[in-house]
Amino acid sequence: MTTALVKRKKPMTPQDVLFNTLCGIVFAIFAFICVFPFYYLFICTISNPNLVEVGRITIWPKGLTLRNYAEVLKVDNLGNAALITVVRAVFGTLSSTFCSAYLAYFFTKQNMWGRRLWYRLVVATMYFSAGMIPEYLNNRALGLLNTFWIYIVPGLVGVYNMILIKTSMESLPGELEESAVLDGAGYMTRLFRIVLPLQKPILATVSLFLVVNHWNDFFTTQLYVTNPRLYTLQFLLYEFLAQVKNTSNAVVTGDEAVNATMNVVRATGIRLTLTVVVMLPIMLVYPFIQKFYVKGVMIGAVKG
Amino acid sequence: MQISGRTSVGQMRRKPKHKWDDYKVFLLAFPAIALVLLFRYAPLWGWSFALFQYKPGKALLDCKYVGLQNFSFLFSNPVMRRNLVRVLTNTFGIHLLGYLFTPLPMLFAIFLSEMKSKRYQKLVQTVTTLPNFISWVIIYSLVNSFFSSSGVATNLLKSLGLVEEGFNLMTSGDHVWLRMVLLQQWKGLGWSAIIYFAAISGISQDMFEAAMIDGANRIQRIWYITIPSLIPTYFVLLIMSIGNFLNTGVDQYLTFGNALNKQYIEVLDLYVYNLGIGSGQISFSVAVGIMKSVVALVLFSSANLASKKIRGESVF
Numbered sequence: 001m002t003t004a005l006v007k008r009k010k011p012m013t014p015q016d017v018l019f020n021t022l023c024g025i026v027f028a029i030f031a032f033i034c035v036f037p038f039y040y041l042f043i044c045t046i047s048n049p050n051l052v053e054v055g056r057i058t059i060w061p062k063g064l065t066l067r068n069y070a071e072v073l074k075v076d077n078l079g080n081a082a083l084i085t086v087v088r089a090v091f092g093t094l095s096s097t098f099c100s101a102y103l104a105y106f107f108t109k110q111n112m113w114g115r116r117l118w119y120r121l122v123v124a125t126m127y128f129s130a131g132m133i134p135e136y137l138n139n140r141a142l143g144l145l146n147t148f149w150i151y152i153v154p155g156l157v158g159v160y161n162m163i164l165i166k167t168s169m170e171s172l173p174g175e176l177e178e179s180a181v182l183d184g185a186g187y188m189t190r191l192f193r194i195v196l197p198l199q200k201p202i203l204a205t206v207s208l209f210l211v212v213n214h215w216n217d218f219f220t221t222q223l224y225v226t227n228p229r230l231y232t233l234q235f236l237l238y239e240f241l242a243q244v245k246n247t248s249n250a251v252v253t254g255d256e257a258v259n260a261t262m263n264v265v266r267a268t269g270i271r272l273t274l275t276v277v278v279m280l281p282i283m284l285v286y287p288f289i290q291k292f293y294v295k296g297v298m299i300g301a302v303k304g
Numbered sequence: 305m306q307i308s309g310r311t312s313v314g315q316m317r318r319k320p321k322h323k324w325d326d327y328k329v330f331l332l333a334f335p336a337i338a339l340v341l342l343f344r345y346a347p348l349w350g351w352s353f354a355l356f357q358y359k360p361g362k363a364l365l366d367c368k369y370v371g372l373q374n375f376s377f378l379f380s381n382p383v384m385r386r387n388l389v390r391v392l393t394n395t396f397g398i399h400l401l402g403y404l405f406t407p408l409p410m411l412f413a414i415f416l417s418e419m420k421s422k423r424y425q426k427l428v429q430t431v432t433t434l435p436n437f438i439s440w441v442i443i444y445s446l447v448n449s450f451f452s453s454s455g456v457a458t459n460l461l462k463s464l465g466l467v468e469e470g471f472n473l474m475t476s477g478d479h480v481w482l483r484m485v486l487l488q489q490w491k492g493l494g495w496s497a498i499i500y501f502a503a504i505s506g507i508s509q510d511m512f513e514a515a516m517i518d519g520a521n522r523i524q525r526i527w528y529i530t531i532p533s534l535i536p537t538y539f540v541l542l543i544m545s546i547g548n549f550l551n552t553g554v555d556q557y558l559t560f561g562n563a564l565n566k567q568y569i570e571v572l573d574l575y576v577y578n579l580g581i582g583s584g585q586i587s588f589s590v591a592v593g594i595m596k597s598v599v600a601l602v603l604f605s606s607a608n609l610a611s612k613k614i615r616g617e618s619v620f
Contacts, residue, residue, distance in 0.1 A: 012420075019522060023415050024424065031431040033490065037446040038434075040456070044449060055459040099336055106333035113330035118337050125344040127547065127604045131593030132573065133580040134350025138343070154343045157336050187332055216439035219555055223581065238441045238559065241448070275445040282437050290430055294498055 038283070045069070045276050049269040068273040075270060077228055077236065085232045088151045089214040097207045099156040101199065104166035105191050126159050136223060150224045151214070151232075161206045168202040169195060201295070208289045215282060233278045240271050354591040360584050374591040388592070391575040394481070394568060399549055401485045406545075409493055410538055413500030414530055418522065429501070432494025440555040443491065447560075448474055474560075480568035484556065503537045504530065536615065547607040550600050572596060 012020075044052045048063025056062065072078070106112060107119055129135070135154075144150040172195065180190050196203070218234035225231065231239075244267060354374050356367040378384045412432075419425055435443070450457040451473040461467045473483075511529050520528065552571045561569045570578070576596070580589030 015522070016420075019418070020420050023419055027416060027419070027424075027428045030493075031428050034432050034435055034494065037450065041446055041449060053454060055454045055456045058456055099339065103333060103336035106329055106336075109329045111326045111329060112333060113326040115330075118330075118333070121345075122337065122340050125340060128601055129344065129597065130347035130350060131590065131597050132576055133586060133589045133593050134347040134353070135343075136581070137350040137353065137586075138347035142342075153339075157339045159340070187329070212437055216437075216441075218439065218441050219558070222558070223577075234439055234441050237445065241441065241444055241559070244448075271445065272449060275442055279438060279442050283434075286434060286437060287430065290433060293433070 038279075041272055042276055045269070045273040049265045052272070053265045053268055068269040071266065071270050072273040072277060075236075075274065077231060078233075078274075080229060081231045081233045081236045084148070084230060085215065085234070088148070088232065089211050092152045092155065092214045093207050093210040095152060096156055096158055096210050097161070097203055100158045100162040100206065101165050101196060101203060102191070103157055104162045104169055105195055106187075107162070107166050108169050109187075122157075122159055123163070132223075139224065145224055146227045146230065148230060151217075151220060158206075158210070161209065164206060165199065165202055168199055172198060205292045205295055208292050212282065212289075237271075237274050237278050240267075240274060244268075244271060350590060351594055353587050354594055356587060358587045360586065374587050375595075378588065378591060384588070387575065390567070391570050391572050395550065395552060395571045397481045398484055398552070398571065401481050402488060403542075403545075405485065405489050406542060407538070408489065409496035410500050410531075410534055412493060413497040413504055414526055414534070416497070417501060417504050418526070429494065429498075433498065434494070435491045436495035438491070440559045443487065443556075444559040447487070475562055475564045477565045477568060480565050484560065484569065487556070487560075499541070500534055500537065503534050507533045539614065540611070543607045543611050547600075547604040549603055550596050 040057075043059075043061040044057055045068050046064055046066065047057050047061040048065060049068065051057055051062050103122070107115070107122075109115070112118070130138075139145065139150060139154060144153065176194055176198075177190050180194055185193070216234060218232065218238045221230070221232050221235035222238070225235075353364065355369060355371060356364055357370050357374075358364060358367050378388060416425055416428055438446075449455055452458065453470065453472040458467070458471060458473065462469070462471070507530065512525060515525050515529060550572055552573050554571075554573045554577055557569050557571050557574045558577070561574065572592075576589050576593050579585045579592065
């Protein structure tokens with residue numbers, strides 16, 4: 001902004017040119033470091049796996065092949081994990097956005113019985129938690145271990161999201177609801193017919209936060225799920241990586257060594273390709289959702 | 305977080321109404337409040353596990369009641385004490401090292417917003433926030449493909465003669481803290497800068513114009529106007545992160561951890577997980593967790609108090 005003013009008033013001085021060039025280079029380097037790994041991973045997956053294994057791929061793909069992608073489709077449990085992940089991301093996001101908005105709406109009502117107490121209790125959970133193991137024990141006692149619900153139910157009310165939505169709802173003019181009251185609309189009618197439709201931007205922002213969190217979460221599976229039918233894609237990848245971690249240190253000789261090398265090559269190809277497959281959805285939607293995120297951060301920043 | 309927003313909707317209550325309406329709002333909200341109580345407060349009963357010698361598979365009340373022995377054992381037993389000291393050292397080390405980088409997002413935002421081309425700004429911003437949306441599992445896989453023993457970066461370093469044959473950064477126990485912090489910077493720098501971009505666009509343009517009329521150059525404008533305007537934001541974020549000091553999360557350390565670097569990578573949260581779920585020492589693990597929760601609460605309260613003293617308003 002300041003630079004725009006400078007430009008209008010006087011031509012760029014040599015110092016300005018130098019400054020712009022230097023900054024431009026520094027930022028270009030950082031931006032390169034941010035994207036190159038993703039590009040590199042991608043070219044590795046379409047290159048000859050043997051060349052990848054010895055680190056021969058640098059900037060361009062070599063020995064183009066789609067073998068890795070064919071192999072990855074044969075990975076056990078992949079389809080099921082994809083299904084679980086998608087269902088979880090969609091259903092978890094929708095239900096959590098709704099529940100957070102629902103609670104937010106009633107917290108905008110100053111006359112709620114015991115409002116101060118309830119609001120404080122809910123907000124306090126952002127800064128205080130019983131801890132990982134007590135939560136684990138509690139969820140176990142509730143029978144959520146090894147069920148699909150562990151992905152959905154504990155996170156139904158997101159307190160931070162609730163505050164974001166509440167802040168946004170409070171900026172609505174009160175007359176909107178007052179006129180609806182005169183027409184005899186109850187709380188639910190007002191929530192669904194008037195308030196929620198006007199909160200689409202913040203609901204979209206919150207949903208995006210949630211969907212990425214759902215997509216990226218692997219620790220819930222690690223902690224609560226042992227049934228492979230309930231694995232998510234991220235967890236599948238995590239397991240794959242953990243296997244590689246453990247086997248790469250094993251020493252073998254002779255024919256076994258040849259076989260082992262072939263297996264390692266194959267495993268590397270699958271691991272890289274699986275990584276690409278797992279992150280692809282995020283990469284594809286990222287350009288479209290980025291600006292929503294920025295908005296979300298700014299609302300959050302205002303509220304602290 | 306103070307109770308705010310006396311909106312006009314809320315004002316409706318001012319005319320005396322049926323008290324019934326107050327209860328009705330509460331009852332409608334209650335299912336959602338109950339979820340918070342059930343998943344955030346109910347786990348507190350799990351704290352009682354710290355008072356027993358809990359064995360998995362047994363009912364808690366069939367286990368031996370030991371009172372506060374678990375807590376004292378954590379400090380009196382040499383192995384337990386050493387572990388606790390180690391994971392606390394790691395947690396503090398990684399965090400304190402991370403604090404050295406806290407001015408970076410601010411500088412990033414300042415210099416990027418000084419760039420002439422708006423399109424270049426947008427492009428850099430978009431590209432640098434991307435890693436924030438990628439999970440640690442994927443980041444592990446990315447780093448692995450560069451720095452494992454046959455990775456492309458390792459090969460490059462080898463050919464430059466900087467490292468020896470058989471070098472594998474992924475399993476190395478050297479500079480673990482620094483590497484973890486650098487990865488956090490890679491992931492979060494662009495994202496953390498967004499808040500400063502917002503703050504910069506909120507600075508009044510009159511100040512810059514006045515400064516330019518007075519002949520201030522770019523560096524002077526940054527030093528005397530932009531940075532002082534951003535310092536409050538910087539301190540709020542710093543105070544909040546102090547409140548979060550012990551909450552490192554586990555994702556990054558779980559994915560990057562292995563037998564060879566465990567010594568330096570195991571942070572408090574990961575230790576609680578490893579102790580409780582990995583080795584089934586639920587009682588000890590809960591005891592560690594309780595201490596963590598209490599210390600975290602104290603940290604939050606002090607951070608909040610500090611914020612009240614310095615800025616006259618609370619952060620939380």
